[in-house]
Amino acid sequence: GAGVSQSPRYKVAKRGQDVALRCDPISGHVSLFWYQQALGQGPEFLTYFQNEAQLDKSGLPSDRFFAERPEGSVSTLKIQRTQQEDSAVYLCASSFDRVGGQETQYFGPGTRLLVL
Amino acid sequence: SQQGEEDPQALSIQEGENATMNCSYKTSINNLQWYRQNSGRGLVHLILIRSNEREKHSGRLRVTLDTSKKSSSLLITASRAADTASYFCATGGSYIPTFGRGTSLIVHP
Numbered sequence: 001g002a003g004v005s006q007s008p009r010y011k012v013a014k015r016g017q018d019v020a021l022r023c024d025p026i027s028g029h030v031s032l033f034w035y036q037q038a039l040g041q042g043p044e045f046l047t048y049f050q051n052e053a054q055l056d057k058s059g060l061p062s063d064r065f066f067a068e069r070p071e072g073s074v075s076t077l078k079i080q081r082t083q084q085e086d087s088a089v090y091l092c093a094s095s096f097d098r099v100g101g102q103e104t105q106y107f108g109p110g111t112r113l114l115v116l
Numbered sequence: 117s118q119q120g121e122e123d124p125q126a127l128s129i130q131e132g133e134n135a136t137m138n139c140s141y142k143t144s145i146n147n148l149q150w151y152r153q154n155s156g157r158g159l160v161h162l163i164l165i166r167s168n169e170r171e172k173h174s175g176r177l178r179v180t181l182d183t184s185k186k187s188s189s190l191l192i193t194a195s196r197a198a199d200t201a202s203y204f205c206a207t208g209g210s211y212i213p214t215f216g217r218g219t220s221l222i223v224h225p
Contacts, residue, residue: 004158033212042120042204042215043159056212091158104149105213107158 002026004108006092012114013082021077021111025094033105034067034077035091043091049075082115089113120148120205120216128222135192137219139205140185148181149206149213150190159204162190197225 005024013019025032031050035043036059045059051072060067064082069075079086089112093105123138139148147166151159165172165181165188172179178191192199200223206213 035215040217042217045212045214048212093159104161104164105159106161107151109158112156
């Protein structure tokens with residue numbers, strides 16, 4: 001399809017387990033964002049890529065969170081030693097422009113992470 | 117932290133009625149966007165209004181922006197059951213859009 005895809009859609013992890021969440025943005029989109037969305041809340045910014053460069057990671061909640069986009073397309077968000085407070089929906093969004101969030105973002109369906 | 121705050125938090129109406137939700141923000145912006153999120157899904161972009169625009173229309177959607185009051189409103193006319201969703205405003209001052217907590221809209225058939 002032509003939209004943003006994310007995998008897996010659902011992930012159940014035991015506390016302390018490492019997880020990797022994948023995002024396939026729309027082909028040709030320069031900007032890529034990761035967000036964390038808690039139940040009943042709006043998306044909270046985690047990190048931003050322009051092509052392969054991670055320009056902002058100020059929203060990552062701890063050093064257990066790591067994101068990469070090595071070839072400027074697919075991105076992976078990794079969470080090490082998961083904790084229960086990491087349970088949330090992780091959303092990926094991409095946009096065509098080089099000025100990030102000032103233009104329309106296209107969101108994937110999200111990965112719902114539950115840490116037991 | 118979330119700059120935009122939507123009001124009301126929840127709205128319940130009958131099909132055919134109009135739905136109005138508001139967004140207030142704190143700092144200056146370049147643009148403001150409205151998104152819809154159906155339960156269990158990602159966000160879908162509805163409309164973008166730039167800081168030099170006052171009103172914008174798209175189908176049954178009407179968005180206004182008052183930069184002096186730092187507020188925006190989203191009007192959905194002739195609502196349908198399929199409009200049931202959460203609606204978020206996102207403000208763009210820098211390259212990172214910040215989202216509010218959303219308005220949960222329920223349209224009863």
